[in-house]
Amino acid sequence: SVQAHKEADNPQKTMEANGLTPVPGSYDYDLIVIGGGSGGLAAAKEAAKYEKKVMVLDFVMPTPQGSSWGLGGTCVNVGCIPKKLMHQAALLGQALQDSRKFGWQFTEEVKHNWMTMTESVQNYIGSLNWGYRVALRDKKVTYENAYGEFVGPHTVKATNKKGIEKLYTAERFIIATGERPRYLGIPGDKEYCISSDDLFSLPYCPGRTLVVGASYVALECAGFLAGLGLDVTVMVRSILLRGFDQDMANRIGEYMKEHGVNFIREFVPIKVERVEEGTPGVLKVTAKSTTGDQIIEGEYNTVLLAIGRDPCTRRIGLDKVRVNINEKTGKIPVNDEEQTNIPYIYAIGDILQDKLELTPVAIQAGRLLVRRLYAGATTKCDYVNVPTTVFTPLEYGACGYSEETAVEKFGEENIEVYHSHFWPLEWTVPSRDNNKCYAKIICNIQDNERVIGFHVLGPNAGEITQGFAAAIKCGLTKEQLDNTVGIHPVCAEV
């Protein structure tokens, strides 16, 4: 039988010439994880627990604006973490206003300093990057800051910043490369616009901002920017928060509008030009109506694109190992064990087709996958009833079906929706909006009025929703809900 040689000088040629797979038992690693984000790191650390030889390859291609970051993936660097911190900064601005009504006194003029906030946030992220590197080292996981791509069966090429290439082989692979923000494909987009990849480390205050998009990323960013005192406009092509319960989505939009965010509906940008240099400078945006011929123009200091994210799967050599991807979306289809069509290659996280793009899901999937591979476990990741929260100025927590999807699946006559507005006690004294917070549960009449959907709009929506998600996992029914006494006075008791 023919054996493959692991030659350091001409490995590529050898592979291509022979078209052979390295022999099992002679692999460099048991597992190579491509992508050091939420899913990838969780999987790698779990595998190390079972004394497997693991490598993590993580590399961040700089954005068109030049932004880059350290180990940890989207969530830590340009997602959940900085987002929540900046959201908190905005909430604190509101708290300052409330506090006057509660007896606190300080100068009328309160201004926000972008640099102070961003520096603090970046310092914290830096500590997390560091923490991950230490954790990997402690667990004896090999980490390389290099771009990984498949070059042949069981083999990846890792290219570092300096362009040095190395080849590694492994018995199994997990692809966890995540996604990056999409651009519009119009003149001036890459040159002048920023994305969420740039926003959280922007070294100057963004100023008057146009946010393009209606995703949760768009609304969360628009929300906190407005909360920090900036002039914010959101340009929306059609609906808000596609895929989410539309009644809730509209309430979120209404709240934002009432709190100073401008919306331009049914327009898309067609051109971005620079009018004035500077940090931030001035940009001119030309936009066209989606329903007619109308053209509008506007000037902004910053244009933030948040129109969607695309998986990083097109340039990692998947064709070389024949892993199927959805050609249109770039997402990777997997079975319920996160396995691709190639048995030794798995995928987790945001790149998966038809799965939720959430950090905890990626982490859960990664861990359970590794336990199945190396610890004889059989538990599969449960993608049903995964709770989520959108951290818009008025937060939105949800678990289970939206009202539309429930009606579609079960029929309007078979579901019952219980709902209520509520006024958080803490908002009474400062006389804040008394009819905006809202909660609803959707029950399946035919199944003992089982709670199949939970939605809440109000402060601390995430904290509230988490426990309800656990209860829904336990098969919560309306009756059990009614029999549970509320904690008083909190929002969740509604």
Place this chain on the structure above:
Amino acid sequence: GKNEYDLLVIGGGSGGLACAKEAAQFGRKVAVLDYVEPSPQGTAWGLGGTCVNVGCIPKKLMHQAALLGSAIKDAQHYGWNISQPVHHTWSVMAQGVQNYVKSLNWGHRVQLQEKKVKYFNIKGSFSDPHTVRGLTKAGKEIVVTADNIVIATGGRPKYPTHVAGALEYGITSDDLFWLKKSPGKTLPSFILYVSLECAGFLTGIGLDTTVMMRSVPLRGFDQASHVYKKKQICFTTQQQMASLVTEHMESYGTKFLKRCFPTKVEKLESDRLQVTWKNADLDTEETDSFNTVMWAVGRVPDTKTLNLETVGVKTNSETGKIIVDASEATSVPHIYAVGDITEGRPELTPTAIAAGKLLAQRLFGQSSELMDYDNVPTTVFTPLEYGCVGLSEEAAVQRHGSDNIEVYHAYYKPLEFTVAERDATQCYMKMVCLREREQRILGLHFIGPNAGEVIQGFALGIKCGATYPQMMKTVGIHPTCAEEVTKLHITKRSGLDATVTGC
């Protein structure tokens, strides 16, 4: 019938009003009596009971005022430029709170009117099992007869009458929320005998506050807590959780005098109060002066003037509370009781409301559903809040044996504390489970911000018989504090470090 009303409710608080309004839904003729005997200091208030006027509502609002003080400090770390100094003015807060409470009093009156419930602002007492009499403020006698009577008169703060000067010079929670002037002015300092929530927010708004407690936090909490000490119901008195909460308060600025008890209170010429106390540890007598002394040594049921003996309603000889069965019935047919006045029940607004409603449904709505007092969640709104549901660790061990219990726990850090550079040493949670087979969850305890919001949903889960595996299957919401509950995996038994690190 011969009686004027189908239902008479004595006491217009959480339980009473809920019961009355529910009965009115069934088209019944209902009357409510509510009356507030002024406190020794002369404080009184409107319709709505303890919760609305001198309990949960003003307490949470003042707690919020204190939290906002912390938010102001945090905000500066998040880039907000606020010039020092930052002051707190009691009267602005008090007025905001009092105005809101008054709007609730008004709201309750309107609701009763809309539901055609007759309201009498009189202090009633029984003359026979279906008759209650009382005098209006103008001195006119009102006589009310009813087929069914519900007693929901609640409780009032206790005074340590053995301490000289306690009644004349001290205030209680009945007075605190209605003070027009700050309880502590130039040299602000005052003693609170236990109620940690009050001590917490008073410290938070900048007042020099000291808590004096007879014994260690464990025992001391009993007296402050509004959660009745019954086996099934969450102890706020657990040594571990209690000490974490007080530790936090100490680092937050509240002073504690442990194992001390006051012997006398005297008034000084300057209008300040001189308090003398015994230090049990050092066996010494100490003294200091304060602006305000507030007693929070427990509450007594308000049954004195009801004339219960005349109609034969049995009370617990030790506590004075009315004895009821599972259907809220007293020893006298057609006389019931709900809320803080009942023996063996949690002293919580939501349970009173639920019990009141269910009672009305059983009396007039052909329901037979009884109130379920198991697994009632609750929260203590100290500066670092503590929420819990189900059994405490001790209760679980007592009931099942320590070998049959597994306690999962974690120290965590709320994300918002990072940039704010806040100390999260006491942010902690633990889940008490059965060890065998399905590992059912017996109790959940959480210390941290927004504890009430966190615990509420999990209380539902526990009501559904949630197990540890189910909790682990629930995906977390990121980034929140609550998600840490779904990630609990270090057991106390293992002795491993329970500090959560990073994402």
